[in-house]
Amino acid sequence: MNLSPEMQNIVFFLIPAYAIFWLMTFLYVFSVRSRQKNLEKDIETLRLLVEKKKEGGGK
């Protein structure tokens, strides 16, 4: 593939620089969302346990 030096700069440096922003932002949002989902699951389970404890009179 024969690219002019200016085109090489665009393909190898400019586009990756912008791609890094999108990639890292999406990865970060995905990581935060999955942490949130796990915590929501924990909250649901723990609430059920609290209810059960209350119904069982703390036994």
Add this chain to the structure above:
Amino acid sequence: MTQSRSRLDVLLIVLAALMILIGIVMVFWMAPTTTPESGGDVQRIFYFHVGIAWIAGLAMFVTFVASILYLARGEQRKYDIVAASSVEIGVVFGVMVLLSGMLWARPVWNTWWTWDPRLTTTAITEFIYIAYLMLRGAVDDPQRRARFSAVYGIIGFVSVPITYFSTKWFNTIHPDLGQTPGFGLTPTMRPPMFTAIIAFTLVYIVLMLIRSRVERSADEVAKLKHDILNA
């Protein structure tokens, strides 16, 4: 309440994405192509690089202010949530600053990295805030963790102005926008630059909202665990 909150989330996400797209269009079709010595088309990295650096600095400043408020206003958890959430976003954007800077430096300076004062202080700042996150992870007691982090968040912030003024205080090859009138921007460079800054600020607000929710959910988990143990 939950419905209006999710509506606000969606509105902010759409607005942030729209502003980023407008920013990209302006950067590629409106901003002038600079001289080959400044990188030619590669110089267009600068618009996002500066926007990202602005967010990294803003995130650390928010942590600094929240840390002061935490210690000054009776150790309220809400300030610790803001500080912890903001640092994480700052660290992510700090990595982006370093990577986008390296991608600009390679074709223009002919090297990925040089121990220039601006680059070095930026890397040191990044490590200081990575250490902040490690400190948070290492302390189990929530109150002690918040107190230590607040003190660290105040002291650690010293590195941010040093990084910003490093181009003024030391000999550097890094472009120095802050010391030139109009931030060294020509009239056609300003709209894409300011659009990028507004867009990234919106991205920061969205990320703060979703990240601080994780902290609040973690608090709820801790509270429920406590309730079960003491029921």
